[in-house]
Amino acid sequence: MSNILFVVTGSDHWTLKDGTKHPTGYWAEELVVPFRTFTDAGHDVSIATPGGVQPAVDAGSLAAEANGGQERADELEAEIGRIAQLAEPLRLEDVDPDDYHAVFYPGGHGPMEDLSSDETSARVLTSTLASGKPLGVVCHAPAALLATEDAEGGSPFAGYALTGFTNTEESQAGLADVAPWLLQDRLVALGADFQEGEAWAPHVVTDRNLHTGQNPASSGPLAERMLETLR
Structure with a gap:
């Protein structure tokens, strides 16, 4: 049995190009499905956020149209309510990844x-x-890799093959024109080998111990890929 750390956003908004705050948070499917996958396999999951704030779920991720119907949306919402770690997350600042x-x-x-x-x-x-331990990052979460850039513009993730939410998907979601920056562009500028798959279809990229998924549909396959390395 393994201990797995989920690092979850503590923000409930995204500041757009014009300064307005777009309500958001974490995407339900991308947290719930991997959480279920890992725990059903017998692993323990801890959740940490910056400052230990209780994370907000993006209301759009619980909409019927985002989940193929209301039944699936209701199931996700119910599962969120059963994840006790979301109510009292760890302070990321106190976490030792070792x-x-x-x-x-x-x-x-x-x-x-x-x-x-x-x-x-x-x-x-x-x-x-x-460390060589499995590191999984999905959809917009590869934005966190940008914080690893040093003063000279270098990053340990430069040269890694990876994926994330694409410019095409951001455009089709209706936010590309109002976004202050686009994730795919910034990851390419970081030096990553960005590998774009079909929009909205599952797409997982593994390079050494880094496992990345492109979009919400990729979260389940990404978790399964990580499980293979933990067995």
């Missing part, structure tokens, strides 16, 4: 707001990558 066998970052637009510049999260990412 205490865990794997680290996972769910997405949602929230990480674009806080984790993209969070130095503590950057240390967790850098330490986990260097």
Whole structure:
């Protein structure tokens, strides 16, 4: 049995190009499905956020149209209510990544707001990558990798093959024109080998111990990929 750390955004909004705050948080499917996958396999999951704030779920991720119907949306909402770790998350600042066998970052637009510049999260990412332990990051959560950039513009993630929410998907979601920056562009500028799959279809990329998923549909396959390395 392994201990797995989920690093979750603490932001409930994303500041758009014009300064307005777009309500967001973590994306339900991207937290619930991997949480279920890991715990059903017998692993323990801890959840940490910056400052230990209770994370907000993006209301859009619980909408019927985002889940193929109201029944699936209701199931996700019910599962969120059963995850006790969400009510009292750990302070990310107090977490030692050496205490865990794997680290996972769910997405949602929230990480674009806080984790993209969070130095503590950057240390967790850098330490986990260097350790060789499985590191999973999905959808918008690769924004957290941007915080690992040093003063000279270098990053330990430069040269890694990875994926994340694409410019095409952001455009089709209706937010590309109002976004202060686009994730795919910033990851390419960081030096990553960004690998774009079909929009909204499951797409997982593994490079050494880094496992990334493109979008919400990729969260389940990504968790399964990580499980293979933990067995």
